[in-house]
Amino acid sequence: MLRHLRFAKLWFANTFDALFNPRLPWTLRWRLLALQPITLLLFGLKYLPYAFSKRYTVIEIPTRGRHTVRAIVFQPPSRSDTGPRPLHLDFHGGAFLPGLAEFDAYWCEQVSNRTGAVVVSAQYRYTPANIYPCAHEDAEDVVSWVLEHAKSAWNADPDSLTVSGISAGANLMMVAGTRAKAAVGFCAAIDLRLPPQEKPKPPGFPTKDPLAFLMPLFDAYAGPVRKQCMADDRLNPVLKKLDDLPANVLLVVAGIDIVAHEQLTFIEHVRDELQERQDDNRRFEAVVFDQGFHGWIDCELSSRHMGRKHANCISVPVKAFEADRRKAHDAAIDFIMSPHQVSCILSSHQVS
Numbered sequence: 001m002l003r004h005l006r007f008a009k010l011w012f013a014n015t016f017d018a019l020f021n022p023r024l025p026w027t028l029r030w031r032l033l034a035l036q037p038i039t040l041l042l043f044g045l046k047y048l049p050y051a052f053s054k055r056y057t058v059i060e061i062p063t064r065g066r067h068t069v070r071a072i073v074f075q076p077p078s079r080s081d082t083g084p085r086p087l088h089l090d091f092h093g094g095a096f097l098p099g100l101a102e103f104d105a106y107w108c109e110q111v112s113n114r115t116g117a118v119v120v121s122a123q124y125r126y127t128p129a130n131i132y133p134c135a136h137e138d139a140e141d142v143v144s145w146v147l148e149h150a151k152s153a154w155n156a157d158p159d160s161l162t163v164s165g166i167s168a169g170a171n172l173m174m175v176a177g178t179r180a181k182a183a184v185g186f187c188a189a190i191d192l193r194l195p196p197q198e199k200p201k202p203p204g205f206p207t208k209d210p211l212a213f214l215m216p217l218f219d220a221y222a223g224p225v226r227k228q229c230m231a232d233d234r235l236n237p238v239l240k241k242l243d244d245l246p247a248n249v250l251l252v253v254a255g256i257d258i259v260a261h262e263q264l265t266f267i268e269h270v271r272d273e274l275q276e277r278q279d280d281n282r283r284f285e286a287v288v289f290d291q292g293f294h295g296w297i298d299c300e301l302s303s304r305h306m307g308r309k310h311a312n313c314i315s316v317p318v319k320a321f322e323a324d325r326r327k328a329h330d331a332a333i334d335f336i337m338s339p340h341q342v343s344c345i346l347s348s349h350q351v352s
Helices: 002-011 012-021 026-050 101-115 136-153 168-179 212-218 260-277 306-316 314-351
Strands: 054-063 068-074 087-091 118-124 162-166 181-185 249-256 284-293
Touching: 002 012, 002 026, 002 068, 012 026, 026 101, 026 212, 054 101, 054 136, 068 101, 068 136, 087 101, 087 136, 087 168, 101 118, 101 162, 101 314, 118 136, 136 168, 162 168, 162 314, 168 181, 181 314, 249 260, 249 314, 260 284, 284 314
Parallel strands: 087 118, 087 162, 162 181, 181 249, 249 284
Antiparallel strands: 054 068, 068 118
16 A cells, blocks of 8 residues: 555655755745646656556565665566576666656567566656665665566576666666676766756757756756766766676667767767777667657657557657657667577576
């Protein structure tokens, strides 16, 4: 019962924090109230298509604190062999603001269906009620718990771990570090040393942003600690040393996005270091979709999840991006499958 109450409260977290959190300044409170209708709409679009589905199970993951973290687990379709399955972990995006594990449900379902992996999508403490390092600590605890229980809970191979994330979630996925065989980030916000409004804007970026008034909320997680965390590579994965990164990294970059520059700079820097080491065993790649905008990869509104009539009406503005979105998902899943296939080959050799 308590779990269901916490879940219901999350839908109205913006309003609760605006009205009842005395630590928050008025400059954030009124913005939270303004954001509430958008949050409800987004939650509904992402959660309701799966509300009566048995495609995933819900679990609560313990953390170093007294709270637990809600996560959903996708089991792959049945198969004939009984060997350990690949393991994948995802963190949703949303500027560290209130969100659901279901934000990435479509993506996670695709990964599970196409790779045969057990896929876990996890939530984390949200801002502005919580600031850095709360979400990162939750992400670290989730990674450790999933690896520890993968075999016993789901017959998944912890040594095959791959990770993914969108926007803020791509920042959080980096806490997996060397424990991840591969990482895929979409619109990855990996350099938080600058507030959003000061990040370099690429060509074609809109001159006017109707949501610009929400910028203080988008910076509420990192902003309060920015000055003392300029050299913190956990908050700013762009600063991580090569030896602390996942074995292979793919960044799916939207061309019309304020985080495009930091992603491409990161990949270029790491590839230069790999070349200096003459290391051909690791892959650090970026694929750029010139017409993509921040979060465009997450705009899946297909008739599979909605009635055809409603899907055709609502998804018209994003249909032009459908081909690119499919290409991005295909590239990401191919990238994830590579280490899984190697793991399977090694396992079969060990068995023989």
